[in-house]
Amino acid sequence: xxxxxxxxxxxxxxxxxxxxxxxxxxxxxxxxxxxxxxxxxxxxxxxxxxxxxxxxxxxxxxxxxxxxxxxxxxxxxxxxxxxxxxxxxxxxxxxxxxxxxxxxxxxxxxxxxxxxxxxxxxxxxxxxxxxxxxxxxxxxxxxxxxxxxxxxxxxxxxxxx
Amino acid sequence: xxxxxxxxxxxxxxxxxxxxxxxxxxxxxxxxxxxxxxxxxxxxxxxxxxxxxxxxxxxxxxxxxxxxxxxxxxxxxxxxxxxxxxxxxxxxxxxxxxxxxxxxxxxxxxxxxxxxxxxxxxxxxxxxxxxxxxxxxxxxxxxxxxxxxxxxxxxxxxxxxxxxxxxxxxxxxx
Numbered sequence: 001x002x003x004x005x006x007x008x009x010x011x012x013x014x015x016x017x018x019x020x021x022x023x024x025x026x027x028x029x030x031x032x033x034x035x036x037x038x039x040x041x042x043x044x045x046x047x048x049x050x051x052x053x054x055x056x057x058x059x060x061x062x063x064x065x066x067x068x069x070x071x072x073x074x075x076x077x078x079x080x081x082x083x084x085x086x087x088x089x090x091x092x093x094x095x096x097x098x099x100x101x102x103x104x105x106x107x108x109x110x111x112x113x114x115x116x117x118x119x120x121x122x123x124x125x126x127x128x129x130x131x132x133x134x135x136x137x138x139x140x141x142x143x144x145x146x147x148x149x150x151x152x153x154x155x156x157x158x159x160x161x
Numbered sequence: 162x163x164x165x166x167x168x169x170x171x172x173x174x175x176x177x178x179x180x181x182x183x184x185x186x187x188x189x190x191x192x193x194x195x196x197x198x199x200x201x202x203x204x205x206x207x208x209x210x211x212x213x214x215x216x217x218x219x220x221x222x223x224x225x226x227x228x229x230x231x232x233x234x235x236x237x238x239x240x241x242x243x244x245x246x247x248x249x250x251x252x253x254x255x256x257x258x259x260x261x262x263x264x265x266x267x268x269x270x271x272x273x274x275x276x277x278x279x280x281x282x283x284x285x286x287x288x289x290x291x292x293x294x295x296x297x298x299x300x301x302x303x304x305x306x307x308x309x310x311x312x313x314x315x316x317x318x319x320x321x322x323x324x325x326x327x328x329x330x331x332x333x334x335x
Contacts, residue, residue: 051190051295051296052295052296054187054188064260065295068286068290069290072290091193092193093193093290093291093292093293094190094193094293094295095190095191095192095193095293096193097190097191
């Protein structure tokens with residue numbers, strides 16, 4: 001039984017390892033052997049959205065188009081283009097949506113300012129509520145009877161402890 | 162009464178926004194090409210590799226560029242519509258065979274019919290990148306002066322063809 005389980009484990013492991021090998025051979029086929037360049041490729045690709053799998057950057061994605069665009073980034077970086085130039089190249093083709101960090105413009109105004117506006121609104125409501133409550137409390141008057149009753153209740157509570 | 166009305170109104174507004182959100186199609190990213198010149202390219206013609214095609218040759222007429230590939234399943238869905246389009250419309254239809262093997266592409270056209278005046282082979286996908294292609298099939302309508310007027314992402318539908326593309330072409334031609 002034990003030998004059998006070892007066999008099964010070994011089999012599963014070999015599958016797992018071959019699986020990993022396959023996945024790696026599939027991902028990013030052309031990686032240059034220049035680590036500094038690869039680091040910059042990663043840096044730029046991390047700012048570009050994969051349009052096929054929209055919640056991933058092209059650095060994270062192995063979709064065909066993402067691999068192509070990564071190669072494009074690598075090629076342009078090795079030709080000496082700057083990050084700004086490459087981001088411009090991509091937005092000219094795929095629009096602002098390709099940028100993982102959306103630019104600040106008329107269309108994205110609410111996206112950038114919305115949370116602050118909501119917080120401001122919340123603060124205004126909060127302050128108004130507190131003021132209103134304070135006013136209500138200060139206006140409230142009690143008769144001698146009510147005060148006597150409150151005192152009795154409080155005394156009883158304290159006495160019980 | 163007011164106590165219940167305000168949260169109810171807020172809830173309704175939220176509901177409307179969520180409803181609008183459901184109607185949006187996040188896959189259809191607005192193209193930055195609308196109203197801009199179609200990017201230039203010069204690619205070999207599929208099946209006649211010694212000749213090449215460039216959008217320059219289409220100057221002066223309204224034409225349709227359809228991005229397709231033999232490996233693309235959705236292209237098969239829209240293909241009958243394109244065959245029909247080629248039969249009933251006089252507008253030139255040019256195919257951009259995107260990241261495909263020319264032999265496979267030729268076999269595909271043989272099997273399903275060839276609606277294209279000609280197709281060009283974009284084997285490496287560079288022209289696809291220049292046109293901002295991210296989901297094959299895609300269809301562009303380009304006017305007489307070479308400006309992109311419409312981009313349809315994903316397979317064409319009868320609706321899109323009859324209500325958007327054909328009227329737009331008629332409009333551009335008049």
